[in-house]
Amino acid sequence: MRVLLLGGGGREHALALGLVEDPAVEVLFAAPGNPGIAGVAELRQVDAVDPVAVAELAVEVGADLVVIGPEAPLVAGVADAVRAKGVPVFGPSAEAARLEGSKTFAKEIMTAAGVPTARAYTCTDAESVGRALDEFGTPYVVKNDGLAAGKGVVVTDDRDVALRHAQECGRVVIEEYLSGPEVSLFVVTDGEAALPLLPAQDFKRVGDGDAGPNTGGMGAYAPLPWAPPGLVDEVLADVVHPTLAEMRRRGTPFAGLLYVGLALTAAGPRVIEFNARFGDPETQVVLALLQTPLGGLLHAAATGTLAAHPPLRWRDGAAVTVVVAAEGYPATPRTGDVITGADHPGVIHAGTARRAADGALVSAGGRVLCGTATGPDLTAARDAAYALVRGIELAGSHHRNDIAATAIDGRITVPD
Numbered sequence: 001m002r003v004l005l006l007g008g009g010g011r012e013h014a015l016a017l018g019l020v021e022d023p024a025v026e027v028l029f030a031a032p033g034n035p036g037i038a039g040v041a042e043l044r045q046v047d048a049v050d051p052v053a054v055a056e057l058a059v060e061v062g063a064d065l066v067v068i069g070p071e072a073p074l075v076a077g078v079a080d081a082v083r084a085k086g087v088p089v090f091g092p093s094a095e096a097a098r099l100e101g102s103k104t105f106a107k108e109i110m111t112a113a114g115v116p117t118a119r120a121y122t123c124t125d126a127e128s129v130g131r132a133l134d135e136f137g138t139p140y141v142v143k144n145d146g147l148a149a150g151k152g153v154v155v156t157d158d159r160d161v162a163l164r165h166a167q168e169c170g171r172v173v174i175e176e177y178l179s180g181p182e183v184s185l186f187v188v189t190d191g192e193a194a195l196p197l198l199p200a201q202d203f204k205r206v207g208d209g210d211a212g213p214n215t216g217g218m219g220a221y222a223p224l225p226w227a228p229p230g231l232v233d234e235v236l237a238d239v240v241h242p243t244l245a246e247m248r249r250r251g252t253p254f255a256g257l258l259y260v261g262l263a264l265t266a267a268g269p270r271v272i273e274f275n276a277r278f279g280d281p282e283t284q285v286v287l288a289l290l291q292t293p294l295g296g297l298l299h300a301a302a303t304g305t306l307a308a309h310p311p312l313r314w315r316d317g318a319a320v321t322v323v324v325a326a327e328g329y330p331a332t333p334r335t336g337d338v339i340t341g342a343d344h345p346g347v348i349h350a351g352t353a354r355r356a357a358d359g360a361l362v363s364a365g366g367r368v369l370c371g372t373a374t375g376p377d378l379t380a381a382r383d384a385a386y387a388l389v390r391g392i393e394l395a396g397s398h399h400r401n402d403i404a405a406t407a408i409d410g411r412i413t414v415p416d
Contacts (some may be wrong), residue, residue, distance in 0.1 A: 036349025327396025
């Protein structure tokens with residue numbers, strides 16, 4: 001099987017590592033890729049949000065499967081263009097990707113499907129924003145209605161901060177705050193059948209103890225020793241299958257990766273958001289534990305044969321990933337700094353590049369690298385991940401020091 005992987009971040013590096021482990025994957029192409037992905041794939045250049053260009057590249061390389069990593073190409077209709085060439089694609093159509101592309105649309109689907117979620121209003125002016133903030137009270141939750149690279153959400157007790165974010169976004173969804181530990185659940189689907197992956201937890205705030213602004217994610221771990229028994233089955237029954245049924249009813253079936261972001265509240269699991277692709281950095285830990293060949297799994301979803309796929313197999317133990325971010329992230333990250341210590345197994349590349357002058361590895365984004373490790377338990381995996389991070393040198397970089405710590409200490413509780 002010849003596979004074309006679209007994207008060039010940490011999620012795609014993790015996907016690339018999983019794909020090349022599959023004996024059925026003979027050749028892996030990546031576009032545009034990054035220096036880490038270049039170690040396992042043949043890189044090609046393409047405008048990832050140009051449907052025609054990506055479709056032409058898929059035909060040119062003889063792809064048997066195209067895997068779309070980021071959300072922007074999905075919303076732009078890249079999957080539709082590739083499918084029109086007769087090439088199987090792992091990733092939803094542009095219409096189905098609106099589950100991530102528009103918070104308002106996602107809320108409409110959840111309401112129609114009876115999916116448990118927070119009450120919310122879509123607001124486009126200061127007056128309606130003020131009314132919504134008054135109704136829900138603190139903490140204020142203000143979400144950019146469109147794509148925002150994981151940084152479009154503000155959760156704050158400061159009304160001025162909430163108002164300013166709403167004004168900057170223009171069109172926002174304001175919703176009630178959901179209290180309880182958060183869970184990320186990935187579900188592979190062909191539009192009807194659905195196979196859940198291991199639940200994970202990520203860390204959105206930039207600083208230890210969940211301090212500071214939201215980011216694209218500063219670390220993650222899996223599995224969740226504190227998760228209630230039967231959680232995944234409950235989410236499949238109450239969230240995933242009703243959502244897939246509603247999308248089919250509308251004539252826009254969702255096939256690909258449905259990311260379900262959950263809060264485990266006193267009233268039960270509630271959906272915070274849907275995404276239309278693998279989440280980053282949860283992908284790094286979930287795929288590190290997946291024993292089932294990844295290429296065959298994604299191909300089954302892309303070709304409508306997921307119901308016949310064998311049950312997923314998982315490695316014992318746990319996985320932890322810790323993100324190393326550039327100075328200034330998440331506001332204005334500094335780029336172009338030389339990186340050393342990134343050539344160890346388990347170091348996943350995200351915002352990295354090769355300097356043209358001398359080929360040195362340099363920072364090229366906000367979340368630059370992450371150390372991902374497995375172990376017989378969370379403690380061992382965490383220790384190994386931080387050992388990788390300590391071996392990375394990048395001037396001015398920062399990382400959280402508390403990834404998975406509360407889970408290891410037994411300090412996470414699900415409200416009754």
